[in-house]
Amino acid sequence: MLATLLISFLALVSHASAATWYFLRYYPASGEKFTSFSGEMAIPTLQKAGVYYLWPGLQPTDNSGVYQNVLDGRSGTWWIGSGWCCSNPNLPWGSGFNTYANEKVTFENKLDSGGSNWVSTLTRQSTGEKVTDSFPLGTKSFNQALFAIELTSVNWDFGPLAFSNVVITSTGTDSSWCNTKPENYNSASVYSISGLRASVSGNTVTCKIDSVILQKPA
Template structure:
């Protein structure tokens, strides 16, 4: 992630500036700034949490100006995973959304959808639990989609992070952004990924990836 975005996440989570952060993420970009992501959804499998520590695992969208990140964060600080949606970190300043605890090796369905010219809607579902939050972020041009691991003074010691049924939609007819490999930040992550399936209809391109398995540090 770009340096200013890292600072934004750091500020949002109220961590000491001296904390050592380690990043692992895969990132897809729009082909140009006239295009933007309008949907990002997936099934996220929680790894087994080995200890209470500052693990943040999340899918998210970042805007052209890197003013922040709209994200669904799985947080391991309490010793039990908790997942919730929010905007990090300012411009605008928004309250964090709701969420729930998540057991290891269970799956949470995540939907982030641009619902109109004002709002994005986040929906988190696991079994009978569903949490929906609305964020007035449609004026942001989200040109980056990320699957991220953000660690503060702790190692990647929880095993693979698995995302299934990843779907990205973008208002473009171009398709190479989907069929090309994502950026692997600093080549830091070992991962496997199913072959993307791409389709275009009415000016919207849908990219579907059955499995993204972030297996560990490279």
């Protein structure tokens, strides 16, 4: 999966991949960086086995990769796991579990207190199953938060992709990015966002969003 994800990731910059992309992207204020990204993903219906990658993720300023929680449909059953794609550094993929339509999976990604590692925790709400992985990505300055659909040789046939109870934090005191519409890549998606609010405490901006839904192709 890692090699395929790298090829797909390059499409964000060079459009070199055959993957079809739909994503929303938030940027923090200039000079700020993201320090956590959490929320819940509602699991859609998987129609068939195929290269479906649905994920929230963070991308750094150097565009060297993407740190993501990937819902993967290749086996014909959804599997979700966390990882860094794909080099610089070259890291093993994290652990994960199967999940099914109409379930919810909670994702939490945060920079640890020491500033050296990012820790990902995924929880399958229907069973309480939980996996936690740590990635040495503290040197990365993440300035892009994405809600993404990445498809190769399959169509958007699974209905809406819905996220809820989203919380994104950044360094700094400028919260204007939270109240700005995200980039809608190539205007490719019909989407809705509700319940958005920002707050600042000390040197931390907290952006809370009740609902982010990628509804269908535009």
